[in-house]
Amino acid sequence: MKHRLISLIENALLVCREKGLVGGVGLPFIEVEATKDPAFGDYATNAAMVLASSARQNPRQIAQCLKENIVDRDGILSKIDIAGPGFMNFFVRENIWAALLKEVADLGDAYGSLKMGEGKKVQVEFVSANPTGPLHIGHARGAVVGDVIANILREAGFSVSREYYINDAGNQMNNLGKSVLLRYRQLLGETVELPETCYQGEYIKDLAAEIRARDGDIYLRMDPIEAVPILTDYAGKVILEGIIEDLRAFGVTFDCYFSERELYRDNGVERLLKDLEDKGFIYSDGETLWFKTTAFGDEKDRVVVRKNGDPTYFAADIAYHKNKFERGFDTVIDIWGADHHGYIPRMSAAVQALGHNKESLKVILVQLVNLLRDGKPVAMSTRSGEFVTMREVVDEVGKDAARYNFLMRRSDSHLDFDLELAKKQSNENPVYYVQYAHARICSIMKMAQDRGCKIPAFADVSLERLALPEEVTLIKALTRFPDIVEGAARSLEPHRLTFYLNELAGIFHSYYNKNKVISDDQTLTNARLFLVNMVLVVLRNALRILGVEAPEKM
């Protein structure tokens, strides 16, 4: 609907310009919004006011010209008002609304999917925690946000690939191997202290025990220089498998796991440095190699090869991003914890130095999560190994409630996650409110079928029977769904979908309480069954994007 109106306005503007009624050139961004107040019609545009300055004309006068030149071939409008400083308020003919449900019915599961992506290749990289321990609550938020952004983009018509970057080549991994070795030696009776830099969690002891069971005491006699890499490999592999399994239980999967080691294996980092050197972005101060990120707005240049000859993490990360673009992605989206925000300028600089548009890298920052229980903070300390894992949270509150909770806030705002609240199956927990609407409709459909009613097709519905104000409100909400997906895809903001779902569910619950769907009136029953079935379609489609179940019974 919104898009129909936009094209009506655009055409009217072109006609006005041809006739010389409105000055200025170029098509401005024409904004059409659903109105809050019915007195302002169903949709409104500020087009005339936006045009006013470049056209050097009175906005109300422009609005008048546009109004007179709008050609409403399909007769969807009952009137257009010009109000206030120059708003154009569009009143849609009441009997048009129900007809719009045809689109929902025709598209079914595909209602809400868009062509805006034009099949462009987008990669979403998220989680990417190094496999040194189980994921915690903060990772969980990043996981859901990344997963749902990927879903939204796919819905919007992009070709999406989800990727997990495994940081398996650095000091942290070495520490992991060392930690396991020390626990292993403790297990075999040695008295050794675990330094603070080592991983303290219980899972390290489990790994050490597994290794002893498998290989006995052979690492005791081995030079640690040899033993640590072996243990690192083993531990990293086991932990990564655990991470992947935990993510799967959370409904998050990836198309590709990319290992940092692979980058080194085929000299990706070396080739990258050569490439940047050829382009003149690398210089040496005699001891280290620097990358001139300041050429692209970073506040200082960054080291890429250390004094000891090892490339930095940053160097590998640039090589990794180079690799991403070489794989043909038009846009690369990175989901990072907010504590990495200082890293953005240098990564952006790197992408530009490689010859890519600044816009082709998008970084979404996910703010920290405060884990609470009954309103009180849950103590978390990574060092001592005492932290609540993602798995524990998912097991305790359930996949759906956990996901929905993370999706109810913008990702760049701090989030309080209360375990008790998330677990409550009550009105304090919006996920059930939405799922309940779905289950209720399923229940209605089942009842109707038990009574011998067929699920009506669009052609069999007497649309004029759907004329109650609540019904029109419901239909309007359904027609907004594709606009919501579009907005969420444009802004990469999953929370828009949860807000929409809460609203849609609310409108439905209210309608349900006031009106019987199934009655003795056959044509009315038929029409209402059709309507609620369309609500069902939209609820299901939206929940699918969020990765939340749409239960038939609760």
Next chain:
RNA sequence: GCCCCCGUAGCUCAGUAGGAUAGAGCAACGGAUUCCUAAUCCGUGUGCCGCGCGUUCGAAUCGCGCCGGGGGCACCA
């Protein structure tokens, strides 16, 4: 010191590619169930949109300066 995010109702937060009287949920109080799921619905009200200045026909939204909260400023990853 510099950089990023946040500051909106008692609480948790939407609303920010400028737009018309600023919204929702929770909490509080009162009501609704012979009937499709009461995990529901209906009703009752509260705001110096952190503060100030500016840009504009118009600012919660944009700019500048403060104040408060969080985070970041490595040859760590």
